[in-house]
Amino acid sequence: MDPKTRNAAIAAACIMFGFGFVAYWMPTLMLALGERSTLAAGIFAIVFVIGFFFVFWLRAKKQHEDDRS
Template sequence: MDRNTRNSAIAAAIILFGFGLVAFYMPTLMLAVGESSPVVGGIMAVLFVAAFFGVFWLRGRSRRDRED
């Protein structure tokens, strides 16, 4: 495993751990926010899923730009 591959694996593990931790508490957060507004609770869940894919999309773009 070379340096770039190791750094990519470490970054992916940190990102996945962070999102996993937020996903673990997401039902509690959604219920708390949903008490005041169910729509905001739903929007929060959609933004969480979009952020998960967005982080990896941005990382891929960043890596692709560095390779050119």
């Protein structure tokens, strides 16, 4: 495994661990937010899902730029 591939795997694992940690606590967070506002709870869920894909999209874009150089 070359350093570039290893760094990409480590970054992906960190991202997955971070989002996995938040996803584990998601029901608790949603219930707490839902007590105050169901709209806030829904927005939180949408931002979480969009954020997950956005982070990997940014990584892919950065790697694609690095490959061109």
